[in-house]
Amino acid sequence: MTLLEIADLRVAFPGPTGPVNAVNGVSLEVEAGRTLAILGESGSGKSVTAQAVMGILDAPPARIDGAVRLRGRELLTLPRKQRDRISGEEIAMVFQDAMAALNPVYTVGHQIMEVLRVRRGMSKADARRRAVELVDRVRIPAAKDRIRDYPHQFSGGMRQRIMIALAISLEPDLLIADEPTTALDVTVQAQVMELLAEIQRDSGMGLMLITHDLGVVAEVADDVAVMYAGRIVERGTVGQIFDGPAHPYTEGLLASMPRVDRRDDVLYAIPGAPPNPAQLPTGCPFHLRCPRATDECRVTLPPLAALPAGRESACHHYEEVLGARR
Amino acid sequence: MPGDDVVLRVENLVKHFPLKGRIPFTSGGVVKAVDGVSFDLRRGETLGVVGESGCGKSTLARMLVGLEQPTSGAVRFGTSIVHQARGRDLRALRRRIQIVLQDPYTSLNPRRTIREILLQPFEIHPEVLDRGRRLDRVRELLELVGLDPHLHLDRYPHQFSGGQRQRIGIARALALQPDVIVCDEPVSALDVSVQAQVVNLLERLQDELGVAYVFIAHDLSVVRHISDRVAVMYLGKLVETGPEASLYDTPRHPYTRALLSAVPVPEPAVRGERQRILLPGDPPSPVDPPSGCRFRTRCWQATETCATTEPPLAAGAHPVACHYPLAA
Numbered sequence: 001m002t003l004l005e006i007a008d009l010r011v012a013f014p015g016p017t018g019p020v021n022a023v024n025g026v027s028l029e030v031e032a033g034r035t036l037a038i039l040g041e042s043g044s045g046k047s048v049t050a051q052a053v054m055g056i057l058d059a060p061p062a063r064i065d066g067a068v069r070l071r072g073r074e075l076l077t078l079p080r081k082q083r084d085r086i087s088g089e090e091i092a093m094v095f096q097d098a099m100a101a102l103n104p105v106y107t108v109g110h111q112i113m114e115v116l117r118v119r120r121g122m123s124k125a126d127a128r129r130r131a132v133e134l135v136d137r138v139r140i141p142a143a144k145d146r147i148r149d150y151p152h153q154f155s156g157g158m159r160q161r162i163m164i165a166l167a168i169s170l171e172p173d174l175l176i177a178d179e180p181t182t183a184l185d186v187t188v189q190a191q192v193m194e195l196l197a198e199i200q201r202d203s204g205m206g207l208m209l210i211t212h213d214l215g216v217v218a219e220v221a222d223d224v225a226v227m228y229a230g231r232i233v234e235r236g237t238v239g240q241i242f243d244g245p246a247h248p249y250t251e252g253l254l255a256s257m258p259r260v261d262r263r264d265d266v267l268y269a270i271p272g273a274p275p276n277p278a279q280l281p282t283g284c285p286f287h288l289r290c291p292r293a294t295d296e297c298r299v300t301l302p303p304l305a306a307l308p309a310g311r312e313s314a315c316h317h318y319e320e321v322l323g324a325r326r
Numbered sequence: 327m328p329g330d331d332v333v334l335r336v337e338n339l340v341k342h343f344p345l346k347g348r349i350p351f352t353s354g355g356v357v358k359a360v361d362g363v364s365f366d367l368r369r370g371e372t373l374g375v376v377g378e379s380g381c382g383k384s385t386l387a388r389m390l391v392g393l394e395q396p397t398s399g400a401v402r403f404g405t406s407i408v409h410q411a412r413g414r415d416l417r418a419l420r421r422r423i424q425i426v427l428q429d430p431y432t433s434l435n436p437r438r439t440i441r442e443i444l445l446q447p448f449e450i451h452p453e454v455l456d457r458g459r460r461l462d463r464v465r466e467l468l469e470l471v472g473l474d475p476h477l478h479l480d481r482y483p484h485q486f487s488g489g490q491r492q493r494i495g496i497a498r499a500l501a502l503q504p505d506v507i508v509c510d511e512p513v514s515a516l517d518v519s520v521q522a523q524v525v526n527l528l529e530r531l532q533d534e535l536g537v538a539y540v541f542i543a544h545d546l547s548v549v550r551h552i553s554d555r556v557a558v559m560y561l562g563k564l565v566e567t568g569p570e571a572s573l574y575d576t577p578r579h580p581y582t583r584a585l586l587s588a589v590p591v592p593e594p595a596v597r598g599e600r601q602r603i604l605l606p607g608d609p610p611s612p613v614d615p616p617s618g619c620r621f622r623t624r625c626w627q628a629t630e631t632c633a634t635t636e637p638p639l640a641a642g643a644h645p646v647a648c649h650y651p652l653a654a
Contacts, residue, residue, distance in 0.1 A: 041517040155608040185378035185544065187605045190588035194604065212518050215547075215590030219597060238594040249519075256522035258551035260574065260589040267551065269522040273487035289519075 001071055003206040004030040004053065004174055009066035011048050011057065019063070020278045022048040024230035026066075027304070030174060035200060035207040037221035037238070039214065039253075043274050045230035046210045050176045052076075053208070055087040070174065089119060092167035094196075096179040098159035102151040108135070108162045109147025115169050134165040138195060157188035161195065168199060175200070178210040193220055214257055218242055226250050229275050229285035232304055236311035246313035246322050248290045284316070292317045333505050333538050334367040334390070334423070339399035341385050345613065358612050359385040361562035362399070364639075367506065372532065372539040374553030374570070376546055376585070378609055382562040383542045387510040390540060391425045392416075403506075421451055424499035428511035430491030434483040440468070440494055441479045447501040454502055467497040470534075471527060489520035493527065500531065508540045513548060525552055546589050550574050558582045561612055561620040568644030578646040581621045619649065 011023040023045040030036045040046040051057045053068055055075065068075045070090060075083060087093075095101045103111055112134060113127040122130065128147075135143035138161040151159055160180060167175060177196060181189040197220050200207045211217060217224055217238065224241045226234040226249065234247035245251040255268035272289040275281060281288055287297040296316050304314040307322075315321060340362055345354035360382040367373050377383045388394035390401055392408050401408040403419055411419050427433040434443055444464040448455055455463055465475035471493040483491055492512060499507050509528070513521040525548060532539065543549050549556060550570055557567040558579065566579040577583040584603040591600065605624045610616055618636050622628035631649050639647040 041519055157608055185609075186546065186588045187378065187584060188608060190590075190602065191604055193590075213590070214518070214592040218592045218594045219590040221594075242592060242594050253519060254592065256519060257592055258522075258525070258547040259591065260547040260550055260586060261591055263550060263570065263574075267522040267526055269526050270519040271523070273489055273520055274517055 002029045002069075003032045003071060004208070005067070005069040005072075006049070006053065007067040007069070009049060009052060009068065010064070011045070011052055012063045014061050015278050017278060021280065022230055022277050023052065024280075026227070026230075026232055028225050028232065028235065030206040030208050032173065032206050033200075033204045034222045035197075035209055035220055036223045036225060037209045037211060037217040038225050038227055039211060039217050040227035041212050041274055043229075043277055044227040045277070046227050047178055049227070050093070050178050050208065050210050054091055054093050054176055055083050056093075088115075088172075089170045090172055091174045091176065092170065092172040094160075094163050094167050094175065094177040094180045096182050098156070098163045099151060101163055102159065102166075104151055107148050107150055108154070112147070112162075112166055112169055115166065119170055130169070131165075134169055135162070137168075137199075138162070138165045140165075155188075157184055157192060160184060160192050164192075164196065164199070168203070171203065172205060174206045174208065176208045176210070179212070180209075181216065182211070182213070189216075196220070214253060226253075229280055230277060231285065231314060232312075233286065233314045234312065235304070236309075240309065240311050244322055246307060246311060246318045247286075247315045248292050248317070248321055249286050251321055251324070252289075252291075284314075292320060331368045332366045333369045333403070334540075335402040336363060336365050336367075336390070337400045337402065339363045339386070339389060339401065340397045341382070341389060341394060342397045355613050358562050358615060360389065360396075361612075361615075363559075363562075363564055364399075365557055365564065365567060367538050367540060369505070370532065370536045370538055371554045372541050372552055374549035374556040375540060375542045375559055376544065376549050376556060377559035378544060378585075380561075380609060380612060381559045382612070383544075383559050384510055386559070387425065387508050387540070387542050390506075390508050391423050392420065393425075417451065421454070421502040422504050423506045423508065424502070424504040426492070426495050426499050426507060426509045426512045429515050430488055430495055431483075431515070433495055434491060436483055439480050439482055440473075443483075443494065444468070444498055444501060447498060451502055463501070467501055470500065470531070471497045472523075473497070487520070488516050489523055492516060492524050496524075496527065496531070500535070500537075503535075504537060506538050506540065508542070510542045511544070512541075514543060514545060521548070528552065546574075546586060558585070561609060561615050563620060563647065564639055565621065565648070566644075566646045567639070572644050578644065578651040579621075579648050580625050580627060580652065583652060584624075619647075 007027050009023055009026045012019040012021050026049055038046045052064055109131050112131040116122045116127040116130055131147050132143045135147055140146050140161055181192050221238045224238050225232045228249050234250050252270040256270055270289050275285055283299045284297045284302050287293040302314045302316045304312050306312055339360055341360040342356040342358055344356050347354035375383050389396050395409055406415055406419055448460045468475045473493055513524050541552055553570050555569055556573045557564050560581050566582050577586055584605045587603045610623055616623050618634050619632040622632040627650050637647045637649045639645050
């Protein structure tokens with residue numbers, strides 16, 4: 001059975017001039033043991049999608065429609081108490097800013113032990129033993145001593161590891177990682193991504209990775225959903241997306257990224273800026289920045305259509321895009 | 327005096343920040359943010375400076391433009407020394423060396439229109455241009471950076487996107503026709519789809535105006551793309567400098583190689599095939615850097631020599647500060 005299934009998810013926030021439509025009909029699946037990367041830039045709705053799955057959006061004021069099913073069970077209509085039990089035990093989340101996500105006035109050991117004692121009813125001694133195991137699992141040296149330290153006593157990379165230890169403490173089926181390495185230096189970023197991938201392989205959990213970084217996606221994802229203006233514009237396996245994008249936005253992103261292993265003469269630059277979710281353009285939300293846009297694109301919103309080999313694209317001209325790379 | 331084509335010469339630049347001790351009026355040591363950095367910047371070239379957070383690259387940027395007083399060492403521009411210049415000389419220097427900052431949201435005054443922001447450099451340096459010709463020049467500057475003078479002149483910064491704001495910051499840096507622009511992480515706050523616009527703009531402006539850049543960034547891919555030469559910084563020191571192709575294709579310092587191997591490549595087909603060097607731990611504290619070679623605590627080939635003797639950055643086209651440089 002599919003681990004996570006999102007169907008036609010819509011999230012809107014009240015704004016000064018009317019609703020801000022952050023997520024506009026997102027459908028996707030995450031399978032157990034696989035990594036789905038949600039690729040998008042700021043304002044694309046990728047983080048709001050994750051927050052809606054995790055159940056940490058306040059509604060109201062947010063307005064959430066659609067369906068979020070974990071192993072077939074609908075989450076959005078569950079009573080608060082049951083919902084809270086699921087987020088934490090079955091779904092866990094790792095955030096970009098560990099300093100803000102951890103409580104600064106408790107030791108990290110206390111924070112991990114508290115979760116285990118409240119949720120698992122462990123004794124203090126058992127919880128401590130397990131906390132040391134978890135901190136050791138995320139490769140923090142001298143775990144036994146370090147659990148007595150406060151978050152500020154750790155470096156950025158180490159704090160991110162602590163947050164991962166906390167997230168996996170209840171052995172979740174699904175881990176959502178929202179830009180987990182964006183704030184880290186590149187050498188530390190590689191360590192943390194490696195650790196996440198390894199834990200995912202060992203535990204067989206599903207991983208939903210929210211990121212703007214094409215390089216990270218290429219390194220760890222199995223499947224990719226590209227988001228733009230609150231919609232998925234393209235979906236496929238990581239090989240399909242990088243070898244031959246089927247949407248001009250993905251095509252533009254790939255062409256605009258300089259590479260460390262070779263030098264390109266001129267970068268392709270996508271013109272303009274991402275749209276404001278409070279004032280989305282008519283038709284295809286990308287048409288103002290798209291070199292392939294036609295009259296049809298300015299008027300009609302392209303649906304996310306099925307392509308051969310199980311992939312999807314929301315572009316009127318996807319055949320042309322696919323043909324361009326061949 | 328630097329040679330003909332050298333526009334900026336940095337000599338053994340050092341910046342130490344004193345720390346307060348736990349007991350009042352005592353010293354708590356010093357942060358050795360920049361600890362002996364030397365390089366030449368040639369006319370019209372781009373020197374990339376890469377390094378991780380805390381390596382001192384932003385402090386270096388601030389010293390280059392005279393925003394920070396060095397503890398020792400010198401930044402030479404022509405016949406003047408940036409931090410010794412006073413009065414008229416200093417004002418002249420400030421015109422020649424400009425800076426573009428990382429965050430376009432905080433580096434523009436929110437209460438001034440674009441017209442006011444771009445006229446300000448001429449008010450500070452009135453000798454550059456007659457009052458009557460300044461507005462025309464501001465219009466030219468806006469066009470140069472890809473903005474519309476008719477549409478954008480009287481708007482406020484908050485009415486622009488991040489990429490547009492960075493263009494305004496670049497226009498401001500160009501206003502007084504400098505020889506050098508120090509760019510401190512100019513694209514890292516921008517959306518991925520907008521970064522390439524600003525990178526291309528900086529390249530075009532260099533072709534048209536011949537300005538030299540010191541391009542400081544943590545993104546090794548962007549630095550490779552824009553730089554002619556690259557300097558790698560670790561804990562306040564340069565560990566390796568060289569032409570872009572030579573440094574990226576045949577890194578000689580172990581740190582450079584590890585850094586490059588850690589950068590993800592957007593090509594799933596090569597996943598697992600690239601050899602990746604995972605460095606243990608984090609960079610040590612610049613308050614108490616390791617003895618000898620500063621990288622030795624994370625280096626896989628360190629020996630006792632590395633703990634006792636600091637390797638110098640030798641001269642040459644592609645110098646490296648390592649006792650055991652990697653084979654090319």
